[in-house]
Amino acid sequence: MEDNSRRITEEEALRFHAEGKPGKIEIAPTKPLTTQRDLSLAYSPGVAYPCLHIAKDPATAYDYTAKGNVVAVISNGTAVLGLGDLGALASKPVMEGKAVLFKRFADIDSIDLEVDTRDVDQFINAVRYLGPSFGGINLEDIKAPECFIIEQRLRELMDIPVFHDDQHGTAIIASAGLINACNLTGRSLKDVKLVVNGAGAASIACIELLKAMGVGHDNVIMCDTKGVIYQGRTEGMNQWKSAHAVKTEARTLGEALEGADAFFGLSVKGAVTQDMVKKMAKQPIIFAMANPDPEITPEDVKAVRPDALVATGRSDYPNQVNNVLGFPYIFRGALDTRAPTINEPMKIAAAEALAALAREDVPDEVAAAYSGRRLTYGPEYLIPAPFDPRLISHVPVAVARAAMESGVAHKPIADLNAYARLLATRMNPVAGSLQGIFESVRSKPKRIVFAEGEEEKVMRAALEFKNAGYGMPVLIGREERVHATLKSIGLSAPDGLEVHNARLSHNNKTYTDFLFKRLQRKGFLYRDCQRLVNQDRNVFAACMVAMGDADAMVTGTTRSYAAAFEEITRVLDAKPNKRLLGLMMMIARGRTVFVADTTVHELPTPEELADIAEQAADTARQMGAVPRVALLSFSNFGNPMREKAQRVRAAVEVLDRRKVDFEYDGEMSADVALDFNLMRRSYPFCRLTGPANVLVMPALHTANVSSKLLQQLGGGTVIGPILLGLEKPVQIVEMGATVSDIVNLAALASYEAIS
Ligand SMILES: NC(=O)C1=CN([C@@H]2O[C@H](COP(=O)(O)OP(=O)(O)OC[C@H]3O[C@@H](n4cnc5c(N)ncnc54)[C@H](OP(=O)(O)O)[C@@H]3O)[C@@H](O)[C@H]2O)C=CC1
Ligand SMILES: CC(=O)C(=O)O
Numbered sequence: 075m076e077d078n079s080r081r082i083t084e085e086e087a088l089r090f091h092a093e094g095k096p097g098k099i100e101i102a103p104t105k106p107l108t109t110q111r112d113l114s115l116a117y118s119p120g121v122a123y124p125c126l127h128i129a130k131d132p133a134t135a136y137d138y139t140a141k142g143n144v145v146a147v148i149s150n151g152t153a154v155l156g157l158g159d160l161g162a163l164a165s166k167p168v169m170e171g172k173a174v175l176f177k178r179f180a181d182i183d184s185i186d187l188e189v190d191t192r193d194v195d196q197f198i199n200a201v202r203y204l205g206p207s208f209g210g211i212n213l214e215d216i217k218a219p220e221c222f223i224i225e226q227r228l229r230e231l232m233d234i235p236v237f238h239d240d241q242h243g244t245a246i247i248a249s250a251g252l253i254n255a256c257n258l259t260g261r262s263l264k265d266v267k268l269v270v271n272g273a274g275a276a277s278i279a280c281i282e283l284l285k286a287m288g289v290g291h292d293n294v295i296m297c298d299t300k301g302v303i304y305q306g307r308t309e310g311m312n313q314w315k316s317a318h319a320v321k322t323e324a325r326t327l328g329e330a331l332e333g334a335d336a337f338f339g340l341s342v343k344g345a346v347t348q349d350m351v352k353k354m355a356k357q358p359i360i361f362a363m364a365n366p367d368p369e370i371t372p373e374d375v376k377a378v379r380p381d382a383l384v385a386t387g388r389s390d391y392p393n394q395v396n397n398v399l400g401f402p403y404i405f406r407g408a409l410d411t412r413a414p415t416i417n418e419p420m421k422i423a424a425a426e427a428l429a430a431l432a433r434e435d436v437p438d439e440v441a442a443a444y445s446g447r448r449l450t451y452g453p454e455y456l457i458p459a460p461f462d463p464r465l466i467s468h469v470p471v472a473v474a475r476a477a478m479e480s481g482v483a484h485k486p487i488a489d490l491n492a493y494a495r496l497l498a499t500r501m502n503p504v505a506g507s508l509q510g511i512f513e514s515v516r517s518k519p520k521r522i523v524f525a526e527g528e529e530e531k532v533m534r535a536a537l538e539f540k541n542a543g544y545g546m547p548v549l550i551g552r553e554e555r556v557h558a559t560l561k562s563i564g565l566s567a568p569d570g571l572e573v574h575n576a577r578l579s580h581n582n583k584t585y586t587d588f589l590f591k592r593l594q595r596k597g598f599l600y601r602d603c604q605r606l607v608n609q610d611r612n613v614f615a616a617c618m619v620a621m622g623d624a625d626a627m628v629t630g631t632t633r634s635y636a637a638a639f640e641e642i643t644r645v646l647d648a649k650p651n652k653r654l655l656g657l658m659m660m661i662a663r664g665r666t667v668f669v670a671d672t673t674v675h676e677l678p679t680p681e682e683l684a685d686i687a688e689q690a691a692d693t694a695r696q697m698g699a700v701p702r703v704a705l706l707s708f709s710n711f712g713n714p715m716r717e718k719a720q721r722v723r724a725a726v727e728v729l730d731r732r733k734v735d736f737e738y739d740g741e742m743s744a745d746v747a748l749d750f751n752l753m754r755r756s757y758p759f760c761r762l763t764g765p766a767n768v769l770v771m772p773a774l775h776t777a778n779v780s781s782k783l784l785q786q787l788g789g790g791t792v793i794g795p796i797l798l799g800l801e802k803p804v805q806i807v808e809m810g811a812t813v814s815d816i817v818n819l820a821a822l823a824s825y826e827a828i829s
């Protein structure tokens with residue numbers, strides 16, 4: 075059941091954090107700040123006006139500042155995951171992580187603040203005055219019992235939601251999971267006998283929420299480092315533990331678990347043994363939620379209790395019970411209703427919405443994102459998976475409704491259905507579909523040739539590719555060189571890593587014969603072909619793919635794109651009726667835009683432009699977008715009527731004749747294509763129903779220049795150019811590619827191999 079193929083290494087995780095700008099977060103302006111006038115508006119004197127308005131009416135801060143969409147993630151690092159008290163500074167990677175999860179899953183801007191004190195009063199004082207800056211405060215990884223006092227006081231002192239994620243986020247998700255686990259095993263919340271290991275932030279909140287939802291007080295036994303918390307115990311107690319002390323003969327976790335229906339682990343790695351779970355009731359429910367390593371692994375549980383329903387806090391096992399399913403959506407609902415608090419009804423609504431969502435039919439696009447796993451409601455799918463795009467339109471709506479019904483919404487939402495639709499479109503669909511593509515690749519791992527196998531960057535990418543479970547890398551290079559380089563960078567070759575030396579390969583003759591057949595009438599002698607196979611790794615690798623000895627290939631770090639392209643197309647042709655072309659995928663500011671052709675057609679004819687539009691639209695659709703194609707030019711619909719724009723106008727006519735099944739229009743300029751207000755205002759007849767997401771460039775130089783400019787100056791993520799139309803899957807990265815770029819394109823090549 076464990077999916078070892080997804081395990082990441084320490085080296086990968088460190089490099090991920092160190093690469094490029096260190097860390098995971100940056101701040102970007104939302105207004106132009108280029109001219110003296112911009113400065114006068116954004117800063118003095120213009121900024122005085124919003125200040126004066128806010129002073130008069132504080133609610134207008136939500137209109138004139140970012141406050142309403144910014145949440146601070148605040149910690150002192152006293153309970154960093156299950157790693158213990160690492161201190162404020164060392165907690166920063168987790169806090170940056172939480173901040174980016176807010177953005178990724180709920181489009182909430184977030185900043186991490188690490189407060190360097192263990193003193194409760196000092197911490198409260200450091201935070202209590204920050205209210206004006208934020209729409210909400212997400213407290214994180216603060217240990218119990220201090221966290222209870224801190225949260226309670228800050229909730230009293232501040233007029234924005236203060237939410238300790240480890241308490242309530244965890245409680246909401248774990249309760250949702252328990253509702254469904256009980257439902258599947260024919261239990262009722264009222265009767266379920268639950269043992270909770272850990273009596274800290276997460277555990278206490280879980281028990282409190284579950285009791286509010288109907289779990290019986292006497293049915294819950296809580297344990298901590300001293301064992302069972304029974305009535306009358308004095309050692310290691312505090313008022314929060316005492317509230318849950320019960321009359322019981324059990325004194326150890328093992329004794330408490332005898333006959334128990336359910337177990338919640340919110341303590342530390344390895345706290346539970348197989349002997350303990352053996353004694354639990356039939357179909358035991360075991361949520362081992364300590365991070366990063368659970369109290370007991372699902373494999374260990376299944377070995378002794380195959381009838382168990384198991385969940386962990388990790389993403390590499392089924393049933394991830396992790397607060398990432400909660401805090402982004404709960405804050406979304408709270409911010410959008412401008413609720414000053416996140417109350418019990420809002421928490422219960424979130425838990426019920428999550429539980430209900432897992433019981434619904436899983437649509438194809440969600441199933442695709444988790445291919446290889448069973449995503450029908452059942453023991454292996456108790457709770458929605460984090461990349462489920464339905465979460466954003468379900469959970470915040472439930473939270474917002476509860477806020478309104480419980481009377482805490484300062485800005486009620488009149489039409490919750492319209493709100494749900496708005497939320498669904500708020501998130502970038504392509505970002506989610508990439509996850510689907512990568513999961514598909516994992517479910518059918520292929521053999522991918524990394525042609526430049528002696529390059530350190532390529533080796534790292536190949537190993538990362540393998541570790542991620544995307545497939546089996548095959549490196550082209552001299553074996554001793556590859557091993558020496560691996561050693562020099564502190565890595566060792568994993569078992570079964572294939573390295574092929576082109577010169578010594580026993581396939582050499584077959585490839586040369588094959589190549590000679592293709593090139594003999596193009597001026598190549600047999601010995602020229604032999605030399606190419608022997609010496610040119612791109613040719614050798616492409617021959618492997620052509621002859622079925624590998625499924626796909628990736629190259630490009632050592633040669634210019636054009637040179638690599640030429641070498642590969644000596645071996646491979648375009649697919650019948652397809653063109654070879656390059657497509658850049660740009661993900662920035664919440665949207666994804668595809669740009670074509672960035673690599674092959676220098677001055678495309680109208681027919682060629684129409685073909686490019688069709689192939690680019692097809693790929694955009696495969697990636698989860700509804701294509702809206704703009705054929706770009708310097709002119710807009712005949713203005714100015716210059717000769718150079720004629721090709722583009724004619725391409726639109728070609729598409730008209732072909733009666734294609736996607737939206738397109740042109741010629742138009744890039745600003746009109748991307749700014750829908752401008753498009754509607756100035757060209758109301760334009761047939762696009764939203765801003766363009768596929769940009770067909772009029773010529774190679776414009777495509778290449780503009781995409782590189784965007785790449786360098788635009789921010790965001792750029793994937794590609796993705797080579798489209800080749801008969802076999804080959805991708806060429808650009809020479810400056812990072813390890814991640816290589817892995818991404820290798821995965822896209824694999825995807826093509828399985829499609
Ligand atoms: N999956 C998820 O979404 C989440 C998981 N968690 C996980 O829950 C765990 C606890 O986090 P949190 O509540 O914030 O931390 P706290 O520091 O507030 O609480 C930790 C609790 O664990 C208890 N504990 C430690 N070791 C053991 C042990 N060997 N046996 C029994 N109890 C033990 C401590 O007992 P004592 O009181 O005696 O010191 C304490 O009560 C962490 O592993 C964390 O990663 C937390 C939040 C979310
Ligand atoms: C997930 C989380 O917040 C924790 O383990 O602390």
Ligand SMILES: [Mg+2]
Nearest residue numbers: 155214215240
């Ligand atoms: Mg936490």
